[in-house]
Amino acid sequence: MAALKQSEIDFFNEHGYLMVENAVDPKVLKNLTEDFAKWVDESREHSEAYGESHDGRPRFDLEGGHTESKPALRRVNGPVEISDAYYKAMTDSHMADCVAELIGPNIKFHHSKINSKLPGAKTEVKWHQDFPFTPHSNDDLITALLMVDEVTDENGPLEVLPGSHKGDIHSLWHDGVFTGAVASDVSEQCQSNAITCKGSAGSVCLMHTRLLHGSAPNLSKKPRTLFIAVYSAEDAIPQSPNPMPNKYEGLVVRGEKTSRVRSVPYDIELPQIPKGASFFDQQAEG
Numbered sequence: 001m002a003a004l005k006q007s008e009i010d011f012f013n014e015h016g017y018l019m020v021e022n023a024v025d026p027k028v029l030k031n032l033t034e035d036f037a038k039w040v041d042e043s044r045e046h047s048e049a050y051g052e053s054h055d056g057r058p059r060f061d062l063e064g065g066h067t068e069s070k071p072a073l074r075r076v077n078g079p080v081e082i083s084d085a086y087y088k089a090m091t092d093s094h095m096a097d098c099v100a101e102l103i104g105p106n107i108k109f110h111h112s113k114i115n116s117k118l119p120g121a122k123t124e125v126k127w128h129q130d131f132p133f134t135p136h137s138n139d140d141l142i143t144a145l146l147m148v149d150e151v152t153d154e155n156g157p158l159e160v161l162p163g164s165h166k167g168d169i170h171s172l173w174h175d176g177v178f179t180g181a182v183a184s185d186v187s188e189q190c191q192s193n194a195i196t197c198k199g200s201a202g203s204v205c206l207m208h209t210r211l212l213h214g215s216a217p218n219l220s221k222k223p224r225t226l227f228i229a230v231y232s233a234e235d236a237i238p239q240s241p242n243p244m245p246n247k248y249e250g251l252v253v254r255g256e257k258t259s260r261v262r263s264v265p266y267d268i269e270l271p272q273i274p275k276g277a278s279f280f281d282q283q284a285e286g
């Protein structure tokens with residue numbers, strides 16, 4: 001059976017995002033929640049970023065003000081490498097089926113992370129597009145943002161600018177400095193036309209790699225945990241090193257490996273990303 005209705009595929013193509021409920025099995029969702037709670041608990045023993053990910057950078061990142069009694073774990077890099085539940089959600093879920101229907105049939109995995117905003121978290125994600133950080137030979141890439149907790153207007157929801165995947169790729173450099181975020185006039189425009197992506201736990205926002213998006217701090221008493229998995233069409237070939245190297249990069253998740261290369265020349269010049277820059281450059285503590 002098809003994972004998506006034609007009207008949903010049309011919506012994604014027109015607006016550059018799509019919300020889907022029940023994107024993972026309830027049992028998997030419970031395991032995702034439990035694994036994350038365990039990591040939050042472990043973080044109490046640390047006062048700075050810790051653990052080791054595939055390229056030696058810390059696996060777990062903490063927000064300023066983190067304490068044992070008020071933990072502020074804000075990111076887990078590559079959770080699919082250390083948790084069966086996160087691996088299952090990435091490979092074996094309705095979420096993966098939906099991605100295959102939008103950019104497949106052959107799709108592969110690129111990288112993953114958890115962006116957490118615990119209650120009162122000050123971290124905001126400034127407006128940006130993902131593609132400059134993960135340029136490929138074509139732009140059939142989807143960032144899947146799975147809501148491990150319910151997302152409301154108050155707990156720092158993802159905000160997107162519908163239709164912006166069809167527009168320009170915006171510079172991330174301002175006054176000679178790489179900020180990882182678009183210029184303030186562009187973000188003001190985004191903010192005034194933004195749509196908030198809210199939903200019950202287990203819902204996913206499937207987002208085109210060129211869509212402008214950002215998110216505000218969590219002012220509420222409820223956590224907002226997002227599991228973020230990036231997939232590409234199997235024939236999209238990375239044009240720069242993975243911002244988050246991991247052992248599953250290139251894993252074919254649906255369909256088959258063809259090793260074909262499909263190049264679609266961009267109509268735009270991509271902003272240069274400094275060596276070692278990552279998505280986290282646009283995270284700021286407000």
Ligand SMILES: O=C(O)CCC(=O)C(=O)O
Pocket residue numbers: 115125130156157158213214215226228279
């Ligand atoms: O955590 C969020 O709200 C957005 C995540 C995001 O845009 C990113 O990590 O690139």
